[in-house]
Amino acid sequence: xxxxxxxxxxxxxxxxxxxxxxxxxxxxxxxxxxxxxxxxxxxxxxxxxxxxxxxxxxxxxxxxxxxxxxxxxxxxxxxxxxxxxxxxxxxxxxxxxxxxxxxxxxxxxxxxx
Amino acid sequence: xxxxxxxxxxxxxxxxxxxxxxxxxxxxxxxxxxxxxxxxxxxxxxxxxxxxxxxxxxxxxxxxxxxxxxxxxxxxxxxxxxxxxxxxxxxxxxxxxxxxxxxxxxxxxxxxxx
Numbered sequence: 001x002x003x004x005x006x007x008x009x010x011x012x013x014x015x016x017x018x019x020x021x022x023x024x025x026x027x028x029x030x031x032x033x034x035x036x037x038x039x040x041x042x043x044x045x046x047x048x049x050x051x052x053x054x055x056x057x058x059x060x061x062x063x064x065x066x067x068x069x070x071x072x073x074x075x076x077x078x079x080x081x082x083x084x085x086x087x088x089x090x091x092x093x094x095x096x097x098x099x100x101x102x103x104x105x106x107x108x109x110x111x112x113x
Numbered sequence: 114x115x116x117x118x119x120x121x122x123x124x125x126x127x128x129x130x131x132x133x134x135x136x137x138x139x140x141x142x143x144x145x146x147x148x149x150x151x152x153x154x155x156x157x158x159x160x161x162x163x164x165x166x167x168x169x170x171x172x173x174x175x176x177x178x179x180x181x182x183x184x185x186x187x188x189x190x191x192x193x194x195x196x197x198x199x200x201x202x203x204x205x206x207x208x209x210x211x212x213x214x215x216x217x218x219x220x221x222x223x224x225x226x227x
Binding site for chain 1: 219
């Protein structure tokens with residue numbers, strides 16, 4: 001079945017440490033790929049997106065993501081997290097020949113001092 | 114950047130009443146708008162897709178008579194929860210897209226039905 005998987009439900013990281021959030025997709029062809037962040041009670045903010053081209057994508061707030069076709073992955077990274085990065089992170093895809101977003105289950109990031 | 118607003122941000126209503134939520138794209142024309150529902154600590158569930166001037170397309174399992182969607186213009190879509198019940202309490206988020214690829218999300222509306 002076509003799907004978007006975020007294997008980690010919850011990640012706790014120390015402030016200043018690096019962060020990596022995993023995302024895998026299962027589609028016949030490469031979909032358009034997105035990472036969104038949601039603070040409690042808020043809407044979603046786009047961190048970055050991949051449509052084609054350079055497989056390392058830079059986003060806002062110091063985030064980057066790498067598309068790996070061979071692994072069907074689009075993992076999100078940040079070298080040094082800040083307390084304000086504590087939030088819910090969603091990986092999402094627009095499948096080929098479609099325009100609707102399919103979301104992963106989300107990863108909750110907690111930042112400890 | 115592209116901005117989408119929602120109104121109201123929070124609403125409390127009594128069981129049996131109807132509630133209307135507005136979604137506006139403030140600085141672009143939206144070819145398509147989407148309505149999502151989000152339960153606590155869960156992901157977003159697409160409810161319906163709407164295009165200006167045409168009937169909304171509802172996802173499987175979503176009652177179109179309960180969740181009325183009107184896409185009156187290229188910048189405005191409304192979701193009306195009719196005869197609301199406590200189980201309709203949820204966080205409703207809209208999004209809009211100018212190109213059917215990238216969606217811009219509103220801040221969400223917290224609906225509580227008492």
